[in-house]
Amino acid sequence: MNQQDIGKEWKVESDSIPAASDSSMTTMDRPSNPEFFSKEENSDSGASAIKQPTKDEDSGQDELSKQASKPGDHVPEDERVYLTGFELVAAMAAIVLVTFLMLLDLSIISTAIPTITNHFHSLADVGWYASSYQIANACLQPLTGKVYTHFNTKWSYLGFFLLFELGSLLCAISTSSKMLIIARAVAGMGGSGMMNGSITIVAASVPLHKSPAMIGILMGLSNIGVVAGPLLGGALTEKVSWRWCFYINLPVGGLVAFIMAFIRVPEPLIKPPIRQAAVTILNEFDLIGFALFTPAAIQLLLALSYGSGGNFAWGSATIIGLFCGSGATFIVFLLWEHHKGPKAMVPLKMIAKRKVWSSCLLMMGLAGTVIISSYYLPIYFQSVHNDSPIRSGVSMLPLMLGQVVFSVVSGLMIGRVGYYMPFAIFGGALAAIGGGLLSSMTPNTSTGKWVGYQLMSGAGRGFAFQVPIIAIQNSLPYQEISMGMAILVFCQTMAGAVIITIANVIFDTGLNSTLVKYAPNANAKAVVAAGATGFRSVVSEADIPGVIRAYAKSFDYTSYLNAGVAAVIFLAAFGTGWVDIRKKKKPLEKV
Template sequence: MSEDSQPHLLKSEPSPWDHDPNAENSNQSDEYVPEWVEGTALVMVIAGITLVVFLMLLDMSIISTAIPKITNQFNSLDDVAWYGSAYTISSAALQPLTGKFYTYFSSKWIFLSFFSIFELGSLICGMANSSKMLIVGRAIAGMGSSGMMNGALNILAGAVPIKERPGMIGIIMGVGQLGLVGGPLVGGAFTSYSTWRWCFYMNLPIGALVGALLIFTRVPEQKPKQPAREILRSAFLQKFDLIGFVLFAPASIMLLLALQYGGNGYSWNSATVIGLFCGSVATFVVFVLWERQLGVEAMIPGHLVCNKIVLSSSLLSMMIFGFTMALSYYLPIYFQSVRDKTAIVSGVDLLPNILCQLVMAVVSGVLTSKLGYYLPWGVLGAILDAVGNGLLSTLSPTTSVPRWAGYESLVGFGRGAISQVPMVAIQNAVKGDDISTAMAMMTCAQTFGGAIFLSVAEVIFAQGIRAKIPKYAPSVNVEAVIAAGATGFRQVVSAQDLPAVLVAYSKSIGHVFYLNAALSCAQFVFAWGVGWKSVRKGKEEMAHQV
């Protein structure tokens, strides 16, 4: 292709909805040669951001086993839902805006700023002397977490070339997701042998280590950026779409509150829940209209929403995180309620899933770097997830160890193979200023996926219990079993009725894995949308491919 004809490939009809914001800066981007990080500095950067991702995911699940002790100390059973939702809601509401921060300011310092807010929230939680103080701390930690995953991926994009990122992302996500599935084990250990406060205090010394690793390490940017004072003085209001944020945040909060309240204190057809859903939809409609009007400066630009790879990767990430959250909550419930294991032993029983996930995440990342293509790992991971979750739905009170360990391993291999695919796909498909915004869209989809599908899983499980106990143990009081909790129902059920209740419990948990199998099938569909593109292709060849 001639040099004169090549630019026409990147031109499109000008429109505020699909305009390419990088076109006007193409000469500057072409002249800028990134300085990649190598050697000891690279090890320090990868170690630092891996620890941050690990802490962020650990914090999402570690509180689950500490909640009983917290509610006992504060007499706050009515606040249980807020311990998780305060974190999720504040994180989801801020995530799209974080893309703007990483686009215009130093990635390293913005990342450390968000992490410092997370650490402050952890300190407040650890020192909490009331339930309200704990909820405030969780909300502050969630605000900090909103920019942590996006920041880790932005730092990685500036530190290593695209062909080396899959292996690095495999390490980061493989180790990071150990926090998500290992959270209940760590929380159970602290709660049993020390105090629940260490579930939050442990973030502080690890945070100090992260600071030591990153503060004195040079982290290059993906492209040149103006001094922060210039952005704040001349372009902050124009570039950051604060009106869009003011619309998006309450819409997200209303949606997540509706999902949190539904079936927990309010019926799904109550005026409160329906009002929250209606308010959320109406505000989202106004937000979309505003974003369309704003064009390329929008918080979520239309040309990225219409980009098939970005959209498919975001939806794929939503499905992955949705099933991951459901798995991390309900597999320990199976071991602790149906198999009568302690929190610590149930964490040990999750090792087949954890280890297989870690191994496959690293292997798939390294092979993607070597071979170039990531789509096959997305397809393979979705297939393994679907089969593994289908088999997990057959768990019973008497399932043998080799069987449940094998089922867990399948899911672990699948999740390890697919977890990095949406991140690599977006970084390989989007360039310039759009990378930070696209990554923020993906992490926002992750958070919503976890919140939405965990709520759906709770509804499925509760309805399953109400339907199965009358079927298998008609003489048992269903509401008494539910009120007693996942591990306390053995005290309210007679020895004669217990085997039937255990069957009902296992089948209800099996229904949650039906949901996970469906999400895995959705992963299979969306995985094909990430594009048959290679991370090893040169810049000119990739431009032709677009």
């Protein structure tokens, strides 16, 4: 029988089948022969992966049911019950509020930091206020992918959020700089699962081709927290107390917890019962890898912080020992991860995929530019322009608004045109140029120039923000997306922790050297100890212009780093792939 006869036979048989509605005849009711399915059904429902029955096996329907009930399998896209209408609005509102609070927490402290350093006399701890949060966040981040893979998404998400709220409370009642640093670490532990969980929930709530628009809306609206943070932080610091920068998370958090408790969160994977999942923790969660990575990261941050804070000389045995210990522990960690293979905390084969590591580099660049700007622009405005905390927040609005507006715009445009790589390339170039222009700022730079420089830098970041997320979603099979997102956000948070510490080293070193050059009669140690807003009370009137110039020049040095990190965005964008996301993704496809 030739192919034409086969086609005729199938046509006769198919014509003899009574017409049926979708509700009366589903894919499960059809013959198990894969030729019966359309090309799209074979691709989307995973029919091609169904084992055909032999004489010794059950029917195709029984085999499909057995496979579909296996924990860890993905729910085919055409069988998912997506959120629509009020359900989708409520879920998005809760998720946006969660990410809003997380980003607000990162940016609200930026304008309060000068006041906090004055309160605790702790300018050398500036880097730790961010890095303690970031390092705790980064250490736990890969484990969150395992959590969302094996446990209920909604309740895991709420658990991380409540831990973040506890950390916020501890920050608000801190009585010393050390307590504040520890409290920031607790908040970071909770925040480790918030961004990954938000993206996971959004990805499961809508079809894949609608994901860019929803992620754009999520990132754009939640980034209002970045915009409102400096302004709100400045207002609270100036009018009430810097402690309210953390107290504010509590009432909003209560509202979020209430909403999340009553909404349905779709599960993209079939999850085992909680007791069965708990038994697999030791084997699946790679706690040994976690125990190796944590000291490696902490030693690295301690070396950078001690060196930048002047606690020890860079060539001292303590600093060298910390760097060596970090490197040695990290090598052991990599060997262990290679041994664990696909069950590793950081699966090396997954990271080896070009689209994955390119997306991670892109996200690291974005994290670096955001955190440098968020922490050092307020210091520039408050030290050089003598702005109040509120005024410095207002001065940062061009940067934040550019980021928010173009984040939403690019998300909608990517969903329409289908290709995301051009947006990352353009955004990276724009952010690098903006960062370079920021490095040209002096005490006499006009308002129009520094507004334009910030707009350019913020718009560049906005264009690129959702690209690494979309690239990960489209480059990994469904079963690996949650883990891929965890690695992506892990790289984001770890990069933020390291880069802010490097920026602190550059700023402190630059300030000490430029004070000698521009204000030789001023007591450099007294200026540094007084903080960005308090130095005017410890130097003479004649030395103030020189100190201001030293602060401006030190900010320029951090802007050089900003531009260099933004260049990483531009270069990494070329590796994210020329992919049309409007085409349906095969469930078992590995890119």
